[in-house]
Amino acid sequence: xxxxVIMGAGLxxxxxxxxxxxKLDKKHKVTVINNGENFHFVPSNPWVxxxxxxxxxxxxxxxxxxxxxxxxxxxxGVKRVHPDQNQLELNDGKTVDYDYLVIATGPKLAFExxxxxxxxxxxxxxxxxxxxxxxxxxxxxxxxxxxGPIVVGAVQGASxxxxxxxxxxxxxxxxxxxxxxxKVPMTFVTAEPxxxxxxxxxxxxxxxxxxxxxxxxxxxxICNAKVTKIEAGKMYVTEHDDMGVEKKKHELPFSYSMMLPxxxxxxxxxxxxxxxxxxxxxxxxxxxxxxxxxxVFAVGVCVAIPPVEATPVPxxxxxxxxxxxxxxxxxxxxxxxxxDGTPADTEATWNAVCLADFGESGVAFVAxxxxxxxxxxxxxEGKWVHLAKVAFEKYFIRKMKKGNSEPFYEGSILxxxxxxxxK
Numbered sequence: 001x002x003x004x005v006i007m008g009a010g011l012x013x014x015x016x017x018x019x020x021x022x023k024l025d026k027k028h029k030v031t032v033i034n035n036g037e038n039f040h041f042v043p044s045n046p047w048v049x050x051x052x053x054x055x056x057x058x059x060x061x062x063x064x065x066x067x068x069x070x071x072x073x074x075x076x077g078v079k080r081v082h083p084d085q086n087q088l089e090l091n092d093g094k095t096v097d098y099d100y101l102v103i104a105t106g107p108k109l110a111f112e113x114x115x116x117x118x119x120x121x122x123x124x125x126x127x128x129x130x131x132x133x134x135x136x137x138x139x140x141x142x143x144x145x146x147x148g149p150i151v152v153g154a155v156q157g158a159s160x161x162x163x164x165x166x167x168x169x170x171x172x173x174x175x176x177x178x179x180x181x182x183k184v185p186m187t188f189v190t191a192e193p194x195x196x197x198x199x200x201x202x203x204x205x206x207x208x209x210x211x212x213x214x215x216x217x218x219x220x221x222i223c224n225a226k227v228t229k230i231e232a233g234k235m236y237v238t239e240h241d242d243m244g245v246e247k248k249k250h251e252l253p254f255s256y257s258m259m260l261p262x263x264x265x266x267x268x269x270x271x272x273x274x275x276x277x278x279x280x281x282x283x284x285x286x287x288x289x290x291x292x293x294x295x296v297f298a299v300g301v302c303v304a305i306p307p308v309e310a311t312p313v314p315x316x317x318x319x320x321x322x323x324x325x326x327x328x329x330x331x332x333x334x335x336x337x338x339x340d341g342t343p344a345d346t347e348a349t350w351n352a353v354c355l356a357d358f359g360e361s362g363v364a365f366v367a368x369x370x371x372x373x374x375x376x377x378x379x380x381e382g383k384w385v386h387l388a389k390v391a392f393e394k395y396f397i398r399k400m401k402k403g404n405s406e407p408f409y410e411g412s413i414l415x416x417x418x419x420x421x422x423k
Contacts, residue, residue, distance in 0.1 A: 002028045002339055005088065005098040007078055007268070009034035009062050011042060012104035012300030012324045015405040017071050019332040020102075022405075024339070026070070033088065033096065035077030037061045039400060040130040043321070044393050046167040046357070048133035049258065050174045051140050055130050058393070060401065069403045078268045083275055083293040100335050103282050103298040104328075107263035108270075114155050116230030117261060123230050124257040127163050136258065147180050148255025151235050153189035155227045157262030159316025160301075161190065161198050164260050165210060165363075166356050171258075172217045173359025187252055188214065188221040189237055189259070191313040195221055199318045201308045201372050203365040204379030210363070213381070222250060224312045227259065235259075244312035263316065265302060277304045286347050288331045297335065299327035308371055322353040323370050326421035328405070333422070347423040353414075357389040364388070368419065376418070 004020055006013050009032050017032045024030070040059040047053040066073045074096070080089040081101070088096045109128055111118030119125050119135045126132035150171060154164045168188055175181040192198070195214065196206030214221060224240040224247070235257060237250040264270070265280020274292030277283055281304035283290055288303075290296040301324075305317045319327075326348035334344035352370035356363050362385025368376035399407065406421075414420065 002099040003097065004028060004030050004100045004102065004335060005096060006030070006032045006102045006104055007034075007081075007088070008032075008104035008106060008300075008302075009039050009066075009073075010104065010106050010300070011321060012106075012328055013102075014039055014062065014400050015325060016102050016104055016299060016328045016331065017066060018069060018403050018405045019328060020335070021069050021071050023332050023336050028339070029072065030070070031072040031074065031096070031098075032062075032066055033074045033076070033078055033090070034062070035075075035091075037063060037075045041393060041397055042128075042130075043163075043389075045127040045130055045133040046163055046170050048130060049125065049127050049136040049140065049167060050170055051137050052170070052174070054137070055134055058397070059130055060397070062400075065401050065403055080267075081269050081272065081275070083272065083290075083296055086295065099295060100338075101296045102331055102335075103269065103296065103302055104300050105266045105268070105302050107301045108266045108280070110157070110262045110264045113157065113262055114227050114230065114259075117155065117227070117259060123232050124259045126260065127167055127258060128160075128260065143256045144175070144178055144180055146255070147175070147183040149185045149187070149253050151187050151189055151252050151254040151257040152259070153187075153225070154191060154260040155189075155262060156191040156225075157314045157316060158191055158260045159199050159263055160260060160318045161192060161315075162318065162320075162354065162356050164188070164190065164258075166358065167258055168219060169213070169217065169358035169361075172219065186217075186219045188219050189225045189227065189235070189252070190221070190223055191225060191311070191315050192223055193242065193311045193313075193315075194223055197311075197315065199308070199315045200367065200370065203367050204377050206363075206365065206379045209379060209381050213358070213363075225250075226313050230257070230259075240312045242312060263301060269302075279304070281305075287334050287344055288327050288348065289334065289344065295338075297331045299331055300324045303327065305371070317371070320352045320354050320370060322419070322421075323348075323350050325406070326350055329421040349420055349423055351419050351421070353419060355385055355389045355392060357386050360386060362386045362389060366417075366419065
């Protein structure tokens with residue numbers, strides 16, 4: 001009997017647990033260890049921030065659903081991974097031994113890398129976690145009673161730019177509905193070299209479509225931007241040219257700001273030689289497997305992926321939802337093969353399907369694979385995206401409760417569209 005432990009119960013960890021339990025013989029034990037009792041649907045956080053959702057609509061306790069599938073659940077959280085001993089040290093001092101470890105923790109949010117950044121002791125909000133989105137949720141009405149300038153975007157080193165665009169347009173939509181838009185100048189600040197780069201070198205006509213949308217909604221922007229310091233009500237931004245040379249310094253006043261931080265690896269793995277890179281992300285081969293510790297796999301945002309290209313201001317590479325799901329499926333297949341004594345050589349496609357809601361409309365893209373060069377490079381906009389994002393939220397939460405990572409009809413539809421998880 002083997003013990004497979006999954007660190008994290010998020011967008012990667014939950015599907016990994018369900019797929020692992022379905023794929024492996026019942027004699028093998030599957031355990032999920034998470035820092036807390038709940039799953040929350042991260043893509044809905046921008047709605048939470050402007051009070052279009054409450055946390056109880058996008059969050060639920062996972063224990064009952066996992067245990068119903070025969071998956072053990074521990075909510076203490078991991079203090080430190082000890083890969084040489086095949087052991088996890090928990091926050092309560094207990095230890096858990098494993099035969100295989102799947103790291104699906106997501107990132108640590110590096111607010112400390114910019115002075116004054118973040119909701120904890122800083123002056124900006126975040127939509128990376130529901131706890132942070134709820135801090136905005138609690139003050140959004142107060143802001144709307146005394147509206148003023150908004151600065152929104154992503155700082156240097158950030159890798160997940162989509163939510164910044166979503167939140168900018170969602171706030172703009174909400175302010176128009178409240179008839180307050182004329183009282184709120186908006187500036188989008190981003191480390192990207194151009195609007196719509198997304199950390200991916202652009203997808204289709206993302207540059208043209210997003211620039212057009214921001215002009216239409218009167219949102220100004222600053223690209224190649226490095227945020228040097230944030231004070232209460234003021235952000236200091238240095239704009240660079242295409243060669244990375246300082247071009248202009250900006251002092252941006254704000255009454256409200258949401259800036260996405262850079263990511264790094266969580267404390268439980270940070271600095272483990274051979275397991276992580278200098279930023280603390282898990283090093284994996286093309287089979288999602290760590291080259292040094294062969295029984296350690298990783299999926300999702302915690303995986304080390306180099307930037308797709310050099311940019312004047314550092315930009316990371318995002319790991320989008322379907323790309324993460326493809327990592328999960330490849331990992332499950334490879335652990336299953338390893339247990340059976342056959343080659344663990346399954347590769348994830350890293351294909352990407354993304355829906356970004358803009359309040360009344362939205363944009364969608366398909367990138368096959370996500371990292372260029374691509375076989376499919378499609379980007380589009382329309383009101384249908386808003387409706388699709390709402391439907392997907394409900395659908396994904398429902399399947400996480402039902403314990404079915406990919407229903408047959410979902411896989412069939414995507415396969416007909418040429419979108420598959422495995423090579």
